[in-house]
Amino acid sequence: xxxxxxxxxxxxxxxxxxxxxxxxxxxxxxxxxxxxxxxxxxxxxxxxxxxxxxxxxxxxxxxxxxxxxxxxxxxxxxxxxxxxxxxxxxxxxxxxxxxxxxxxxxxxxxxxxxxxxxxxxxxxxxxxxxxxxxxxxxxxxxxxxxxxxxxxxxxxxxxxxxxxxxxxxxxxxxxxxxxxxxxxxxxxxxxxxxxxxxxxxxxxxxxxxxxxxxxxxxxxxxxxxxxxxxxxxxxxxxxxxxxxxxxxxxxxxxxxxxxxxxxxxxx
Amino acid sequence: xxxxxxxxxxxxxxxxxxxxxxxxxxxxxxxxxxxxxxxxxxxxxxxxxxxxxxxxxxxxxxxxxxxxxxxxxxxxxxxxxxxxxxxxxxxxxxxxxxxxxxxxxxxxxxxxxxxxxxxxxxxxxxxxxxxxxxxxxxxxxxxxxxxxxxxxxxxxxxxxxxxxxxxxxxxxxxxxxxxxxxxxxxxxxxxxxxxxxxxxxxxxxxxxxxxxxxxxxxxxxxxxxxxxxxxxxxxxxxxxxxxxxxxxxxxxxxxxxxxxxxxxxxxxxxxxxxxxxxxxxxx
Numbered sequence: 415x416x417x418x419x420x421x422x423x424x425x426x427x428x429x430x431x432x433x434x435x436x437x438x439x440x441x442x443x444x445x446x447x448x449x450x451x452x453x454x455x456x457x458x459x460x461x462x463x464x465x466x467x468x469x470x471x472x473x474x475x476x477x478x479x480x481x482x483x484x485x486x487x488x489x490x491x492x493x494x495x496x497x498x499x500x501x502x503x504x505x506x507x508x509x510x511x512x513x514x515x516x517x518x519x520x521x522x523x524x525x526x527x528x529x530x531x532x533x534x535x536x537x538x539x540x541x542x543x544x545x546x547x548x549x550x551x552x553x554x555x556x557x558x559x560x561x562x563x564x565x566x567x568x569x570x571x572x573x574x575x576x577x578x579x580x581x582x583x584x585x586x587x588x589x590x591x592x593x594x595x596x597x598x599x600x601x602x603x604x605x606x607x608x609x610x611x612x613x614x615x616x617x618x619x620x621x622x623x624x625x626x627x628x629x630x631x632x633x634x635x636x637x638x639x640x641x642x643x644x645x646x647x648x649x650x651x652x653x654x655x656x657x658x659x660x661x662x663x664x665x666x667x668x669x670x671x672x673x674x675x676x677x678x679x680x681x
Numbered sequence: 682x683x684x685x686x687x688x689x690x691x692x693x694x695x696x697x698x699x700x701x702x703x704x705x706x707x708x709x710x711x712x713x714x715x716x717x718x719x720x721x722x723x724x725x726x727x728x729x730x731x732x733x734x735x736x737x738x739x740x741x742x743x744x745x746x747x748x749x750x751x752x753x754x755x756x757x758x759x760x761x762x763x764x765x766x767x768x769x770x771x772x773x774x775x776x777x778x779x780x781x782x783x784x785x786x787x788x789x790x791x792x793x794x795x796x797x798x799x800x801x802x803x804x805x806x807x808x809x810x811x812x813x814x815x816x817x818x819x820x821x822x823x824x825x826x827x828x829x830x831x832x833x834x835x836x837x838x839x840x841x842x843x844x845x846x847x848x849x850x851x852x853x854x855x856x857x858x859x860x861x862x863x864x865x866x867x868x869x870x871x872x873x874x875x876x877x878x879x880x881x882x883x884x885x886x887x888x889x890x891x892x893x894x895x896x897x898x899x900x901x902x903x904x905x906x907x908x909x910x911x912x913x914x915x916x917x918x919x920x921x922x923x924x925x926x927x928x929x930x931x932x933x934x935x936x937x938x939x940x941x942x943x944x945x946x947x948x949x950x951x952x953x954x955x956x957x958x959x960x961x962x963x964x
Contacts (some may be wrong), residue, residue: 479854504858510851513955514873526869527859555955575859 427490429455429579429611430476434485436636437471443637446471448485451630451639458605458612460622460629462672467614468637469631470507473581476613489579503572503610507563507584511556511571517543518552521571529573536568542574551601562593566600573604579611587617592610598624599652606649617671624656624666631671641671703732716737749924750931757913757925761932764894764909768940771829772890776883778830779837786838788863804835808893812900819903825909828897833886838884840919844875876958880948887940895933910936 420678454460462467472481475487491501511520521542525535543549546566556564564587572580586594599660602625605612616622622629623645643662646654647655655661708766717727723743730742737745750757782800786793808831815824848871856866898911917925954961 474854477858479857502858504855506851506855508851510849510855512852512870512873514876522871523855524859526862527856527865557955557960 423455427455427488428488429453430484430613432472432475433488435472435475435482436486437468437475437480438483446637447482448473449638452612453613455611456609458614458625458627460614460616460626461632462616462619462622462629462668463513463637464617464634467634469632472637472674473504473583473613473615476579477502477581479504481650491578501575501578503575503580505568505572505580505585506580507564507587509521509556509561509568510568513556513562515555515556515561516552516575517548517556517567520556521574522568523571523636524575531584538574538576539570545573546570546600549638560593560599561589565589565597569601569604577610579613580614584615584616584617584622594621595653595656600632601625602649602651619669620667623661623668624651629668631668631675633675640675643668643671685865688785694847709855731777735879738921738923741927745924746931750928753925753928757910757928757932759911760908760913761831763934764898764903764933766893767825767894767898767909768891768936770826771833771893772887774826774830774884775833775837775890779882779886780841780879782834783841783845784867786842786949795871796929799837800835803831808832809896809900811907814898816901825897825901827892828900829890831895832893833890836880836889837879840878840885841875844878845871847878850872877948877952877958880944880951883950884941884944887944891937891940 430451430453432449432451434448434450436449437445437447449472456656461472463469471480476489476614477484478487489502504534509629512523514521518539520537522535532537540552543552546569548563548566548570550557551563551567556567559567569587583660589597598621604610614622614625617674626645629643629645630639631643632638634641643664647658647660647664709812727742727744730740730861741749782796786797808828811831812824812828813825817828818824851865852874856870861869894909898909899915901912910933913929914926914933917923917929949959
């Protein structure tokens with residue numbers, strides 16, 4: 415690769431690379447950056463920061479839902495001819511399901527938009543629903559499901575195109591703790607099995623440490639990288655990791671890095 | 682219920698009836714009460730006419746109206762069919778026109794800014810004042826349908842516009858992420874999201890189309906060529922055939938109720954699986 419900044423990375427090829435990316439809103443407010451961020455293929459990275467620090471904006475830049483005001487966003491694609499969506503799965507903070515369509519139709523949506531032939535689409539929808547443990551609920555409507563199940567449908571929809579990169583924008587923030595822990599575990603298992611690149615936005619120190627290989631702490635507006643921590647605890651991480659001394663130690667370090675950044679900020 | 686708050690055993694049977702019975706009898710009451718009011722109203726009407734010995738050309742009693750309805754049924758039923766057909770044509774025109782205009786406005790802001798004020802002007806100008814003009818320039822049948830369309834299309838247009846603009850922003854982002862075309866976004870996202878709003882607009886338009894048809898018929902009736910129910914009312918008025926006026930009015934009311942009921946039913950059937958408005962209340 416010609417870019418010298420990229421050649422430093424010897425651990426694996428890059429899935430996502432941001433260089434000096436900024437985002438300024440129409441009202442002149444600088445929301446993000448400049449931001450330099452490299453994510454390796456197959457890596458699980460968390461962006462950690464309080465609400466309004468530009469984490470979601472960073473995710474939307476990577477997804478191509480918005481363009482950077484300056485700087486570059488590079489996302490590696492299996493095939494440069496394919497359209498944006500097929501290589502990226504996006505999970506929003508809300509389940510963002512179509513209330514008028516069944517679970518099956520909601521998950522099928524990305525394939526339908528890409529004109530995938532029905533037999534192939536059916537098989538992939540079934541597979542995605544099985545991956546999130548919702549095979550029996552294919553005919554249900556979103557309103558008939560619990561909050562956790564709706565989030566699983568949203569996850570299945572993101573997985574159905576078999577994307578390389580999974581972008582998750584505080585997906586479990588609105589769920590109760592018990593459901594969140596279960597979904598954390600299921601997500602980790604999916605990540606280990608499918609080896610996708612995951613960029614996970616959260617405002618929870620505990621969630622970021624539990625899930626990630628790398629936690630990136632961001633400053634308040636405009637969002638920049640303040641600190642970066644490698645969480646070297648081995649996989650597979652399970653419930654016993656949550657109560658381990660090692661986990662508590664990582665959480666303390668990350669919390670200490672986060673706390674001074676936002677003192678004096680209006681909340 | 683905790684034990685200290687439990688009332689004495691002798692009264693529990695009376696104060697705490699089964700919940701389903703309560704809602705069941707409440708439903709029955711909601712049907713029965715209007716019927717009782719109707720019966721009382723008819724009885725009072727009949728009584729007033731009889732006691733004061735009012736002649737039928739001033740105020741016919743309910744029995745006289747009912748007899749006229751049966752005796753004149755061949756004429757009245759034909760008029761009913763004419764009016765209903767006009768209403769249907771006007772309604773279909775209003776539905777198609779309203780939805781298509783809203784779709785056009787949604788695709789092009791320029792078109793919306795240029796035309797929307799005129800849609801409002803058409804709506805706020807009383808149709809009764811436009812009808813005589815339309816009858817001058819258009820064939821009568823067309824003029825009547827145009828009247829029904831004018832009063833009916835605006836609620837469809839404004840509701841559909843509202844619905845198309847109420848799409849969940851994250852869902853719109855998702856469609857963008859997956860590279861959906863404009864047509865795909867319209868078909869799979871905007872139209873389904875707007876459906877409850879469109880159906881609400883259609884429910885209003887149904888009743889308004891009937892009003893539009895009646896107004897146009899009355900305006901045309903004085904020109905002497907109509908045969909709908911409203912024309913019958915006008916004609917019977919000139920002939921002092923008051924019982925027939927009432928009978929025709931009765932039919933018009935019934936037609937309006939049936940139109941509203943049918944549209945509400947269709948709306949409920951379409952939305953019952955997913956939209957809040959059509960769901961039963963949780964206990």
